[in-house]
Amino acid sequence: MAHFLPLSRVARLVGESRSAIQRRIHAGELATFDGMVEMGELLRVFPDVRWEDDGEFRRVEEIKAKAFARRVYERALPAKEVLAERLFEMGREFAAAKTLLLHYDEVLRFLDDKLDDVAEAGAARPAVQQAVIDLKLWLRQALAARPSDTERAQALLAQENVMRIMSAQVTVLPAGHEFFVEGNDTLLEAALRAGIPLNYGCSNGNCGDCRARLVSGQVKKVHPHDFVLKESEKAEGDFLLCSYTAVSDVVVEAGIAGADDIPHQEIVTRVKAVEVLNERIAVLHLTAPRSQRLHFLAGQRVTLAIGDSGGELSGEYPVASCPCEDRHIELHIQRDNSPLARHVFEDLAKEDRVRIEGPRGHFVMKLDSRRPVIFIAWEEGFAPIKSLVQHAMSLEIAESIHLYWAAGSVAASGGHYQDNHCRAWADALDEFSYRPLDAAGGAEAVAESILALHPDLRRADIYAAGPLDFLHVLQTGALARGLSPLGWHGEAR
Ligand code: FES
The missing domain is CATH 3.40.50.80 (Nucleotide-binding domain of ferredoxin-NADP reductase (FNR) module)
Structure with a gap:
């Protein structure tokens, strides 16, 4: 039975980036079948990778070591219900594989008996009889022999299984982007963490902008708020990315946000730190509220406003952080003659309120290009x-x-x-x-x-x-x- 693995999982297993794996495929070093890599091919191309002391096992060890650090635990481990469903799914696969093996065993016994019959019937033709005896001998030896590379193959399968319990792979159609869902993340949170700007609005089930359609695999509701969808739509496979997580590897149809799709927002953030790096540059770190992270694309600008309506200081700045950084917003303030810059360098303090408005601009990443x-x-x-x-x-x-x-x-x-x-x-x-x-x-x-x-x-x-x-x-x-x-x-x- 051939065992195939998706490219993103291969990249994780061997510790290379997806683009590096793609390069190997284009160079003809690694063969794929329908975008998947067969396990034997993986073992052949990466003879030096030691699966047993690699990535996912180390992560599990780390989690065990920090078992009492609740935040780490919550961030890294899926919810109990999701874990249970993943284990159940894996149990079903194991049962299916075992049933198949029992079936093969029966077929082999039947074949063995049939070969005896043929040998007996061919007693008058010694050459046929000898050929059947040789075939039976070969069959026994082949079944008794250990397949080549057994230990590495077992370690690889074990590693992959741990990975499948800890995370699920998501493929987004029609764009073809892939990402992993880990810990307690919803599909939306995981996509944004991976830099994939899926369409969304409120993040809490009210607007319906993050609606997606399940093409294959299994998703699970982790937040109760998906009232915006009608029951008939849900029955057709529609769901909200901000309310659901992935139980198994899934394929979904979902929209990718361009610069013009993002709504104008106004949010009040808190100063996390003002890092004055030298006499000319200060780095301002802000934290968006839990319920209202800033929705923007990398490369876009925002307006920063400090103070009240009586005396507000404002200015436009590009965001220096990545949308994948959750609630963290970083801005680089150059010391010029503006009152805002002077205030940031001299007076702004931790926990002060800073209003952010935006985003603006089209200086954003082209997501369909694989080029340098x-x-x-x-x-x-x-x-x-x-x-x-x-x-x-x-x-x-x-x-x-x-x-x-x-x-x-x-x-x-x-x-x-x-x-x-x-x-x-x-x-x-x-x-x-x-x-x-x-x-x-x-x-x-x-x-x-x-x-x-x-x-x-x-x-x-x-x-x-x-x-x-x-x-x-x-x-x-x-x-x-x-x-x-x-x-x-x-x-x-
Ligand atoms: S982002 Fe508004 S419903 Fe999901």
Whole structure:
């Protein structure tokens, strides 16, 4: 019986990104059948992976070790009912496999008897009789022999089973995005964590914007609020992504939000921290209310307002965090002459209220491209680029990611004020490169130094944020090197 595994699970099992697995498939190193990988093929292509001390087992060990840390427990382990259903489902599969094995056993016994009959009937023809005896001998030996690679195959199956108990894989049609649901997450929460911007509005079952249709697999209601759907719609397989979780691997039909689909919001956040990195840059960390997280796409901007109607300070800033970060919102504030910047640097304190309005802008990630992505930031243009880079990392679809950041001195513009984050990404990911550049050379020199490293841009997407003159030279040079006009995404600062 061949055993097939979906690509996302293969990526997790071998500890590689989905894009790295896709590259192996395109290079002909790894064979697939209907988008799935057969277990023997997996063992052949990854002979060095030690399944038994890998990912999911370690995670279970970690959970056991922290069994009394309730938050970790809640975040990592599925609800009891979901666990029970997954175990029940696995039990059914096990029972089906065992029934099949018993059936095969009977067929083999029958075959054995039949071969005896044939041998007896062929007594007059010694050659036929000998062939039947040889066949029986071979059959016995083949059944008694241990299949090759048994231990690794068992470890792999055990690892996969643990993974299937701890998480469920979701495929979203028609876009084809995939993600895992873990812990107590609803399908909506899990999708957003994975950087997949599914359509949604209220997050609490009132608007119906997150309606999806179940194509296959099993989902379970974990929040009671799905009154917005009629019983007839539910009977047809419609459900709310914000109310349900996945019990088994599922395929759903759901809408992906574009920049124009996101409603305008106004939310009141609390200051979590003001991190003054140097004399020019402060990083503002805000926390959205539990009931009203900010719905935005990576790369978009918001208006920040502090104070009351009597004396409100406001300004527009790109969001630097990723929508996958749940309630956390990060903004980079440059010290200019604005009263708002002065207030953030000098007076704003933990727990202060900050009003956020938005989002705006179309400088967002193209979700259907699997090509290499080049992110380019000029000075504080790094903020939206940071959000996009994190989004690209959580999506895991880009073939490779290159990040360039041109900045002047700390005194002039804040310098490469989060250089450590960029270096950490490059250290952690194989397909990620980072190069800080000196903006003092001017727009043309910086653009030229980047383009010289990418002489052929026919298969690339560029996302660049900076002053207009820099974007202009960069875009002209990139198009001259074969970049498709659709592959250019610029945000003037
Ligand atoms: S987001 Fe409003 S009902 Fe789910």
